[in-house]
Amino acid sequence: xxxxxxxxxxxxxxxSCRKEVKRVPNFEHDITTxxxxxxxxTFELEEHDFTFAIISDLNGGEREGVYKTAVSQLNRLDPTFxxxxxxxxxxxxxxxxxLAKEWDSFDARTSKLNMPFFYLGxxxxxxNPRMRTFWKKRLGPRYYHxxxxxxxxxxxxxxxxxxxxxxxxxxxxxxALQIIAGEIDGTYEESTYFNMxxxxxxxxxxxxxGYFKNVLEAYPSVxxxxxxxxxxxxxxxxxxxxxxxxxxxxxxxxxVINGHFHSFSHTKxxxxxxxxxxxxxxxxxxxxxxxxxxVTLIRMAKEPxxxxxxxxxxxxxxxxxxxxxx
Numbered sequence: 215x216x217x218x219x220x221x222x223x224x225x226x227x228x229x230s231c232r233k234e235v236k237r238v239p240n241f242e243h244d245i246t247t248x249x250x251x252x253x254x255x256t257f258e259l260e261e262h263d264f265t266f267a268i269i270s271d272l273n274g275g276e277r278e279g280v281y282k283t284a285v286s287q288l289n290r291l292d293p294t295f296x297x298x299x300x301x302x303x304x305x306x307x308x309x310x311x312x313l314a315k316e317w318d319s320f321d322a323r324t325s326k327l328n329m330p331f332f333y334l335g336x337x338x339x340x341x342n343p344r345m346r347t348f349w350k351k352r353l354g355p356r357y358y359h360x361x362x363x364x365x366x367x368x369x370x371x372x373x374x375x376x377x378x379x380x381x382x383x384x385x386x387x388x389x390a391l392q393i394i395a396g397e398i399d400g401t402y403e404e405s406t407y408f409n410m411x412x413x414x415x416x417x418x419x420x421x422x423x424g425y426f427k428n429v430l431e432a433y434p435s436v437x438x439x440x441x442x443x444x445x446x447x448x449x450x451x452x453x454x455x456x457x458x459x460x461x462x463x464x465x466x467x468x469x470v471i472n473g474h475f476h477s478f479s480h481t482k483x484x485x486x487x488x489x490x491x492x493x494x495x496x497x498x499x500x501x502x503x504x505x506x507x508x509v510t511l512i513r514m515a516k517e518p519x520x521x522x523x524x525x526x527x528x529x530x531x532x533x534x535x536x537x538x539x540x
């Protein structure tokens with residue numbers, strides 16, 4: 215009889231231990247004052263591996279209802295948190311009231327997520343100095359990092375120019391939009407804006423590079439590093455591109471993800487995965503089979519397992535694309 219009691223006790227302890235696999239996750243960052251560019255720092259209890267999601271461009275011709283649907287689908291998929299790669303609002307204005315209206319609209323939809331959301335700015339979100347100031351007051355730093363469960367996330371600002379250069383780009387963009395609208399003569403391809411490297415590949419200043427250099431020195435042996443940005447800084451070959459940061463990353467495992475082109479692509483560079491996402495509601499290119507709406511799920515085990523899910527294939531219990539917010 216005593217032997218049976220001991221066996222039962224051992225079984226109970228064993229079952230109890232198996233149930234205690236979930237724990238409070240470890241989340242680190244360096245923002246001590248002011249607003250933070252994420253919606254919450256309260257995460258669900260986690261196992262040792264975790265899954266996070268990424269959304270891509272909403273704007274550059276946002277199609278109504280797509281992002282709302284993505285939020286509903288993400289809640290069904292239940293990642294630990296959601297990241298963005300920019301172009302969250304239409305932007306491109308110096309009107310503070312209009313900016314507040316657009317951010318209120320985005321935040322209202324994003325608030326339906328059941329998990330934390332991390333902001334990242336794109337050219338639509340950070341078009342001019344006034345928008346940069348608006349971002350700082352509302353969301354805090356334009357570039358930042360955090361560590362979750364020994365995985366380092368570098369959130370880059372690819373619109374990182376001097377104020378003077380930002381104004382030059384902003385004015386050139388305004389002229390290009392007039393050409394496109396037929397308000398003035400000329401062709402878009404011959405415009406000053408079209409031929410600016412910042413239009414397609416962005417830019418990163420020395421201060422931002424120094425910030426991430428310090429971050430990498432502070433976390434030399436994390437399990438993995440993810441580098442997110444809006445424009446593909448890695449396609450710019452001068453010192454305002456990503457090459458200096460890539461040199462610092464060379465001896466660690468890392469993955470680079472960006473948006474901006476509204477067309478999906480993947481390449482190997484430096485032996486690592488570099489992915490350009492499609493859209494999550496943004497304008498799409500007619501005839502481009504790789505211009506599609508999707509969300510990205512990454513399961514972080516020993517190495518990241520990356521899965522891109524087309525939104526029209528994420529269905530509810532009735533076999534339909536969910537339209538509510540669940």
